[in-house]
Amino acid sequence: MKLFGYKSIRQLRNIYGVILGISTILALIRYFKFPEFSFSWPLNLVIVLAGILFIWESLRLIDLSLNRYYPYERNLVVRIVLQLGIGVIFGLSIRALIYYFGEPHFPLPLDKLFLATTWVVYALLPAGINLVFFTQYFISKWKEELLKAERLEKEKAQVQFDNLKNQLNPHFLFNVLASLHSLILENQQLASRFLQHLSKVYRYVLQHKEHNLVALQTELDFIQNYIFLAQTRFEHALELDVSVKNEDLDKQLVPVTLQVLLENAFKHNVIEIKRPLRIKIYSENDFLIVHNNLQIRRRVEDSNGQGLDNLSKLYRYLTGKNVEVVATEKDFTVKVPLL
Template structure:
């Protein structure tokens, strides 16, 4: 089926980053207390809980501060100018919370000697430096997460814009059958009115069915292959009225492939492309074969190029390729093989 692009929840992503960072820091600090100070595991566990509490409080503060900064000074206005006050404010908040929590713990629990043992002047300086590094790390991780989501949003938006552009180009193609086709059809109809009124009436009915199909399906992205075939047989009737036996269109499709889907007027564009570039005459009859292999619908015609081709910007096939790129992982391809032009149309569904 068509490709889908989904965005993960940014809040869940930030939460995962926070949990990983906090868990890593708590484990490292616990191992250091155990290895350096030989603290009993019960006390070490309690101190780890205190560290975790400080970090959670700091994270909540940082999240609120980040949303506040986003409202008046987003990263787009200057990453450095945003990061400096953000890091400093977070760092001083962490220091204040740590001091308040440690003071309260020393009052309520007999950890004074233990804390005094850990918090020498060197350890205190090292602790401040470690806290500052943690604050910088969290801010950098937050910035990285923010930039990653912005990049993915922009990439998704670019994909949608490309798809919309391809759809608009193809819609323009669907909304106007080749003026040459209409002109030639009306010319044929004019000659039939006097020569064969019954055939002229049938020709007009088929012509109305062709344009009705385009009008009814111009806003649809996909149609079943059997629906497209009903339309194309009316279109082929008009062509064979004009070219007689010089044009042969052979259908060899499996029942399974008829349930698959393609974009509307795909076959009409491919048949028209074959007529536009190749001679159709008694000396050079044109054979167009339409068959399927389960994954692809193949439209094949023998190559007998015209000396002068009708004016064309060459965008018909390219628009089809661009559109199918967004509908399926299978590529829309055209090749020349054994003096035959073959278009591979992905069958969807």
């Protein structure tokens, strides 16, 4: 809600509260330091408060007008110099009015040093107030840039992960088709089941590519198809254990999270019957945890190393929470926050 150019009633209340505090201090100084120029205390406060409010609101009106007719974006330096110049002229004009209309009625004559000082004060006071306006502008632009950068990073992470979801991993697809070819020659019934699970994997990816989050139960149902393909290919060289708590099944996570994590494990680890890859998927303390023994491949084909990184960025920007990665000499663990 905007009120007379203020962004909110709260901002109006805060600014006027500061002005009231400054006015009270100045009124007290005037009342006790220059009693011959002071009225009763309440009237003295009202006069000082009215004067400061008039100067503040006049300069704020000038600031708002310049925002409309000569914004900072047009020429920053010219705008600042122009506003400072108008402020100085405004302050000196007020001092001139006081000099010509007010000082003849003062009870005591004022010395020249005091008069000169008041001219300087009335020239510098608008500059100080304009400095407040300049600071507000630069802070607001800084916040806008932060929000813009955050939004761009979020969009970038989303695009990267969308690409990750939408792409058919050539290496994975090649291995799957090779396995399917062998099955067709050896076991047509198993080949048919294999093809059905493969179609379900990509159907899930297509159906959920527009969704930011899905239920954990839905993701687990999908990953069973992916696990079937992997176990058919690696047979006894791959051991998978899924044990998720029932109370966590309705919680949510980013779609194809488990596929990304399993692909990451398959890509970077040796998978042999003599050296089986053991993967455990479980939930604990509002995290979905994927843990595997570490037996790193010397050469990783078809990997740009961005899958897990993009997934981490997406969780950070979509949920504000981090994906935790813990690697030791023997184990590799990824903890994904459940929402």
